[in-house]
Amino acid sequence: MSVNPDIQVERDTATFRSIDVTHMLDGSPEATNQRRIRQKQIGDDPQINRRNIIFMSHEERYEAAIARGLRIEQLKAEHDWDIMDENNAIMWCFSDIAMFVHKVMFIPAIERLGNKEQHDKWLPLAIDHKILGTYAQTELGHGTFLRGLEMEARYDKSTEEFVISTPKHSSMKWWPGSLGHSSSHAVLLATLYIDDQNCGMQPFIVQLRDLNTWKPLPGVEVGGIGPKMALATTDNGFLVLNNVRIPRDQMLMKYAQVSKDGKFTKSGAAKANYSTMMLVRVGIAHSCYFSLAVGATIVTRYSAVRRQGEIKPGAPEVKILDYQTQQLKVIPSIATAYAFHFCKEHLKWYYIETFQQIQQNDFSGLPEIHCVTSGLKAYMSDIATAQLETLRRACGGNGYLLSNGITNTYIQTLALPTVEGENTVLYLQVARYLMKCLKVAATGEAVKGSLSYMNEKIKTPYTSGLVTREDYSNVKKLLKLYQNMTVRLTQKAGDHLNKLHVSGQPKYEAWNNTSVQLVNAAKAYCQTYVLGMNIEGLSTQAVDLPGDALEVIHQLCVFYALHGITEQSGNFLETGCINITELHIIQQEAQEMMAKIRKNAVALVDAFDIPDNLLNSTLGCYDGNAYQHLYDSAKSDPMNQKQVLPAFEKYIKPMLQGKHTSKL
Amino acid sequence: MSVNPDIQVERDTATFRSIDVTHMLDGSPEATNQRRIRQKQIGDDPQINRRNIIFMSHEERYEAAIARGLRIEQLKAEHDWDIMDENNAIMWCFSDIAMFVHKVMFIPAIERLGNKEQHDKWLPLAIDHKILGTYAQTELGHGTFLRGLEMEARYDKSTEEFVISTPKHSSMKWWPGSLGHSSSHAVLLATLYIDDQNCGMQPFIVQLRDLNTWKPLPGVEVGGIGPKMALATTDNGFLVLNNVRIPRDQMLMKYAQVSKDGKFTKSGAAKANYSTMMLVRVGIAHSCYFSLAVGATIVTRYSAVRRQGEIKPGAPEVKILDYQTQQLKVIPSIATAYAFHFCKEHLKWYYIETFQQIQQNDFSGLPEIHCVTSGLKAYMSDIATAQLETLRRACGGNGYLLSNGITNTYIQTLALPTVEGENTVLYLQVARYLMKCLKVAATGEAVKGSLSYMNEKIKTPYTSGLVTREDYSNVKKLLKLYQNMTVRLTQKAGDHLNKLHVSGQPKYEAWNNTSVQLVNAAKAYCQTYVLGMNIEGLSTQAVDLPGDALEVIHQLCVFYALHGITEQSGNFLETGCINITELHIIQQEAQEMMAKIRKNAVALVDAFDIPDNLLNSTLGCYDGNAYQHLYDSAKSDPMNQKQVLPAFEKYIKPMLQGKHTSKL
Missing domain, CATH: 2.40.110.10 (Butyryl-CoA Dehydrogenase, subunit A, domain 2)
Incomplete structure (x- = not known):
């Protein structure tokens, strides 16, 4: 089938080459080639292929997953996979593989x-x-x-x-x-x-x-x-x-x-037990990135080929991606997927480093990495699921069809907020760490690690540091706002805790009665952490990109920061980290940046380079022929293989013949 | 099975009688009796019972739904149902009935x-x-x-x-x-x-x-x-x-x-075509109420019998409902379900009234009711789905099991935001009406109907009107904040629209480039409308309640208003409708009110009076024996009827015997 011209034009007019960004995401051109070879081994395999799972019963899916698990063993032996290959294979199959608990x-x-x-x-x-x-x-x-x-x-x-x-x-x-x-x-x-x-x-x-x-x-x-x-x-x-x-x-x-x-x-x-738990959470962070990349790919492509309604009266119908409201559903998820990429790469490296310390009986890094992996597992799974649902709805009615590929991704990802540590429990563990650091800072000692920004005094009267219009796209200045907001929400929770304690509540009771504020502070900490890692990624992983690609990745990071403020404007205003005038400018800047990114939206999701046979989506195929794929998928439904279903003879025919008012 | 003492004590210590509130929800004691008779006819019927649907394949579910549809016809004839009975029956079966499109x-x-x-x-x-x-x-x-x-x-x-x-x-x-x-x-x-x-x-x-x-x-x-x-x-x-x-x-x-x-x-x-569309949307509002009532019932009861962890170290494990973070997941949904009840009752009455006008060729009420039904369809389905997902997660891992009853409710309700008018499209229709009213107000003419609050000038310098601590539980004063916030967001969108237009953008382009602000204003309008109807319900439907019950329903309304501000604090702060100090008091008041409502949480969901056989939930049964029901449901899974599944001989046994590395 030829490529839909509506998606081809998006590729032709992008301001950068997708493949350059793909190489960055993989780490190198060699890593991209290696991944593609592995994905081909999996995606082309008829036993692994997940195309028909939407038509299967519970037991059929189970059996297919057992077969898939065995086939993975064979491929591993045949192609000499290492453990990373195997883990990736499981992730690319959306964990539709039995026996991996073994x-x-x-x-x-x-x-x-x-x-x-x-x-x-x-x-x-x-x-x-x-x-x-x-x-x-x-x-x-x-x-x-x-x-x-x-x-x-x-x-x-x-x-x-x-x-x-x-x-x-x-x-x-x-x-x-x-x-x-x-x-x-x-x-x-x-x-x-x-x-x-x-x-x-x-x-x-x-x-x-x-x-x-x-x-x-x-x-x-x-x-x-x-x-x-x-x-x-x-x-x-x-x-x-x-x-x-x-x-x-x-x-x-x-x-x-x-x-x-x-x-x-x-x-x-x-103590070594912790390392397994943390490794699983690092894996969940990776899954959150991948799921979001899948969702963003499907919906961005569909939005570039679905035409519906008019912007200019009487003009041809427009791509739904040209509606500002649709952009607000799609672009943040692209920006978040990139932020999550940088974050999960950082986590991998951070985990390996800490694991090596533990091997040498140095446990000093444990509390911090425990806080980070707990918090990011919770935060990234919360955000990924929320955005996947937004993306799913952005497909309109077809977002409810299983053949779209995003529905299954969403529902599978919905397991993550409650497995391996329920998210609220994890946020409260992060909050314990925040309270500990707050106490350290109060004594004048230096807080180390990710919360070292607690050491800086926030000056009164407070100024945001946003003066010129350029400041609003300065990611480091924007990060400072997030850090200050986190510190202030942490202080607010700490003050509330103390107030209740002083007023006579035992500590455990005061803790429970402050837990809503504590969770808020923990979320702010996580959000700040992800933005920090995104910014770090710009000057590490992204730094070798050609200039035009780097510019787009940089725009995404600016948008991620700005959009995050508009979404959490209550927190930023409440803590005085920005004022109302500044918020209005931020809203305006975020909208303008979104319009810029829109031009590269398809190229940005193409860069995730997820092949059609893993994407498994009627709406999001590379060729952009969504309607044809929808129709083909419907035609392959086993229920459509029969012209007349048994329900006709059993129920409908007696009804047509007027026999239905007698007892069935 | 005897009632779980952990849930019994909740009922024994409630400050009001559930049945009084049930009568209010139904309209009268007679209506309650009538509904119970109908629900028994449906719930006890083996053909209608949905207990086993979680084990069915796509085709089995379809066939069961055809049978259910026929059986509804028979019951209708047998028991002389009217159209309302039939519609209710369909809703109580969660629309798991084929052929109702007919x-x-x-x-x-x-x-x-x-x-x-x-x-x-x-x-x-x-x-x-x-x-x-x-x-x-x-x-x-x-x-x-x-x-x-x-x-x-x-x-x-x-x-x-x-x-x-x-x-x-x-x-x-x-x-x-x-x-x-x-x-x-x-x-x-x-x-x-x-x-x-x-x-x-x-x-x-x-x-x-x-x-x-x-x-x-x-x-x-x-x-x-x-x-x-x-x-x-x-x-x-x-x-x-x-x-x-x-x-x-x-x-x-x-x-x-x-x-x-x-x-x-x-x-x-x-023009009469509109009335069908509106009627369907009124029905969706009703479904949103019912789904949320189902979800709140299940999760509140489960939270009262699930004990996990300690608040006081060393003390017995506590009910999860006693954690403040759990209350924040559960109580808002109870308050919202009640607000939605008052709102959907209002909508029914409003629809009938307007329909009668239309019959008399008076179409003057159409624009307003079109705006209200479009907006509430979108807003109520957005909120119901969001809260159902929060409730589902509040069950921890068991929130992912189909036998919990809330999962199906959630997923079915997820159809509502995209059917019968996609929500974003509907919000933009509301926004068109807002812009029209804004223009009317600018000319000095009086805006009529639900937006008549646009006629009042908002004084500068603005004061919230919240002076004494009592003001913070004065629902009319709180409503005023919502109204002002709506007006200001509407003005903001209107100003943006004008600015773009003046700067040279054609109107349609300016509209698209303002649509994010327009949707925001429309949501605010809807939120304000629901709160208004909740308050109206206090002085109409709730007014005959015994004092103790009225007090609790009033508390719910106050909480609904306060909590809504904390959730949308950005909008309230940005528009200057409250200041930071007021927000902090509102947050505090909301928490205190939540703790009060917690005591009556089980009684409040009991009042929804949803019988177990329609609730269809292991976690939310009236008797509170969630663990027993979970186990019983698992045992009845057809896959558990075989000691050994065919997958053993086909895949697992060859693997155990080392034959799996050969091609399958």
């Missing part, structure tokens, strides 16, 4: 928590897929609050076994991925009791299913928790254990041990 | 657009279900912009027939409900040509399928447009017509006629 949680849990003998016994089995495992922690009654977990493992000296049981409904395992139908084993967290003494939560390896028949073993009740909004493929399950016995050496004993005669010992703290 | 669009279109002979011929067939119809207007290339519709009907004098055709892809019908597989006929809009002369868009009755075999007739290509986010049951379809011939008398000829010899005449304007 790889990303079960095996790492054994590595992290097992001793040498346990590594020798279990890792080869797991790596060779002779067993398939899950990591079972969350229970029906407890997710966030780990100390509340209720499953019990009681040590029986007489047989040298642990007896694991589920004392009540709320203590069954609930949600672990791959648990429903796809795991033979689990690393399971349970509270250890020896002679009725609580020895805290410990990890155990428990076999759940017979390896030959796959039937649950005696005492094991296991199954799926039922359909979800999406992710049929993760096979989340429940697990009830009725006095299931496992040998003593199936408690993972790196950090705690039970001797034959029931003596409990501990060795070292499991 | 009733709400096909039959009314014939009534509205047909002449006497056409009524006599078609209405009895349609009413007796001897034919089933749809209303086909939207095309692949055109939704909002009606003038752009491309399907053609050419009159052939020689045979006295119209020849209907689809000149290109973009002109196929796309989206009409019930079109895919469930309609024998359509009222279809097409541009009429007589001797190549364009006679505008006209309605035609076209038969699509054979009534005996249900096969598409020659020249008719019809099918479903594919799976959607939800609403499998509306059976949206596409339609291509290849020179399909229909007799002359199948053009609906009330407002335009074609004589045998091809003479085209018109008689009267189809």
Whole structure:
């Protein structure tokens, strides 16, 4: 099919070359080539292709995802993938792959928590897929609050076994991925009791299913928790254990041990545990970028080929991308996707650096990176989901059709705000760190790291520093506004906390009664952090771009900063970081910048370079022939393969014949 | 199962009786009884019950919806339902009913657009279900912009027939409900040509399928447009017509006629058409209320029985409803649901009144009611969907499970912002009305209706009128802030429009370049309108409540007003309608009011009186036994009925046996 001229003209008139920006996003031209080779291996594979998933039932999707998981193993072997290739493949398949919990949680849990003998016994089995495992922690009654977990493992000296049981409904395992139908084993967290003494939560390896028949073993009740909004493929399950016995050496004993005669010992703290949690959150940041890039690509292209209505009366119908209101739905998501790119690149590097410090027993960087990864997981998933929904609606009615490709992206991304740490809980952890830094700053000591801007006194009377019109596109001056706003919202929360405490509320009660302000301050901190990383990216990753491309990437960053202020104008005005006159100028500048970016919108999403077979969208194909693809997709619906559905004979025909008022 | 004591205590300590408020919501105790009888007829019926829909495939859902539609017909006959009963039944089933387009669009279109002979011929067939119809207007290339519709009907004098055709892809019908597989006929809009002369868009009755075999007739290509986010049951379809011939008398000829010899005449304007559109929008307002009431009920109850974590260290785990951050997710939705109740009651009355005027050929009220119904459709669906998503997330991970009942409610409600007028387009229509009123006010003439507050001069220097602490819970004073904010945002948009125009932009271009501000002003107008109707409801519907109940409903209204300011603080500060000090007091007052309402949260959602079998939720059952219901629902998943799924033999077993690295 030839390319729609309405999208071709957008490409022809762009002021920069998309491929230059693609190279920046990938890191280098070689990295772009390498990625394209991998994406071709995946995208062209009929077993991996996700084109038909919209027509599948829950069980069909699950089965396809199992097949996809196996195929990924084969491709890995065939093409000699490394772990990054594999992780990327999973992300490009929108996690529509079963059994990855085995790889990303079960095996790492054994590595992290097992001793040498346990590594020798279990890792080869797991790596060779002779067993398939899950990591079972969350229970029906407890997710966030780990100390509340209720499953019990009681040590029986007489047989040298642990007896694991589920004392009540709320203590069954609930949600672990791959648990429903796809795991033979689990690393399971349970509270250890020896002679009725609580020895805290410990990890155990428990076999759940017979390896030959796959039937649950005696005492094991296991199954799926039922359909979800999406992710049929993760096979989340429940697990009830009725006095299931496992040998003593199936408690993972790196950090705690039970001797034959029931003596409990501990060795070292499991601080290294944090690193897995943080790595998963870094991965979520990457997914947020990718989802948003997918959404922005689809909707920007569709907006450039959909023509509807008139701006000038009587003139030809216009591309919907030419409506200012449509631009306001589309352009911020492009700018945010780029900001998220710089941010997730920074996070990767930051994680590696800190991990190396931890390896050398230097834990000093932990509190800060914990704050950053918690906060950005929450903030980026909040923003990505909000913008995806805005983008989805920007497709009008067709935003409700599954074949558009953005709907599935949205619904899958909706899992992120509540998995791996519920967002509000995470913001409150960030807030604890903010309060700690506030206290440090109050003593006159220097705050280090991302909050070092707390050390600068904000002068009174305050001036924004925005004097000339050029100042409004000076990203460093704009960043200063964000930083001041964050400091002031933090101080406001701190003051409120103190006021309540002084007025007689215990600290914990004052904390709860300030939590709305605390979450606000935490969000501001995250927003400021992302902008900071975007600006940093301009002078690191983007600096080698040809001038015309750099200019556009710079415009995006300016727009991101300006638009963020217009969206959160209440916070900026309330804290006095800008005044009303300045806000009006910022609104005007943001609109003008948006109009400039509009000209390059298609080229900017082309630069994400997401191939059609991964994009999986009728509306967003590279060729811009959205209507043809919509129609083709409808025609391929299995329900359309029959001229007449069975419902006609069963229900409609009797109705037409007047038999419907009798009991069915 | 006994009631969970954690929810019982909430009921025992409420400060008012839920049933009193239920009577207010229904209108009277008799109306409550009547509604309960109807809901029992529906909810207890096995064919109507929606309990298992979460396990169904696309086609199964469609078939169940056809069966449900037929069963509704039977119940209607059995129990002598009137049209309101039937509409309510459809709403209570969350529109999971096929073939209602026949009733709400096909039959009314014939009534509205047909002449006497056409009524006599078609209405009895349609009413007796001897034919089933749809209303086909939207095309692949055109939704909002009606003038752009491309399907053609050419009159052939020689045979006295119209020849209907689809000149290109973009002109196929796309989206009409019930079109895919469930309609024998359509009222279809097409541009009429007589001797190549364009006679505008006209309605035609076209038969699509054979009534005996249900096969598409020659020249008719019809099918479903594919799976959607939800609403499998509306059976949206596409339609291509290849020179399909229909007799002359199948053009609906009330407002335009074609004589045998091809003479085209018109008689009267189809202003009455508006009334159907408005009625549908009034219905959407009602759905927004109901969806939000469902969501608030589910999440409030779950928050009262889910215990997680500690506020006081070492103390028992607390109900999540006791966290301030959770209250901020739940309480605003309760307040909004009540505000929406008053608003939708007002709309019903307002519609009836205006309709009566129209019947008497008085069209003077049309512009205002068009503005109100357009704006509220957009605003209420925006707010309802946003709050439902907030509520869904407030359930943590279980918010992602379909059995929770809120997920489906959310996804179904997500259709509303883009159906029956895309929201941004509607806001811009409201903005046109605002600009018109602004002009009237500028001439010194009195603006009438909902915008009469434009007539009052806003004094300079401006004072908010908030002096004493009591002023902050004076709903009329708070309303004044909203009105002033609306006026000022409207003026701001008007000034911007003028500025651009004066600077040389043509009016249409200035309009497009001001549309972001125009939409902002329109939203403010809608928000103000809802608050106004909430306040009016206090002194009309709520006035007969016992004092304790009235007090709580009044608190909700105060909270609704205060919270709205905190959420839109940028607009209020930017327009100078409040200052920073006042904002801080408002934030404080809102928090305090929220804590008060929390005590009555469960009783307030109980008052919505939505029975469990319509609520269809594991998390929100009246008895509060959420964990038990979650587990029971999972156990009933068809995938859990097999101990071992076929995927084991097909994929997993070969993998365990090391055969997976060979080609699958």
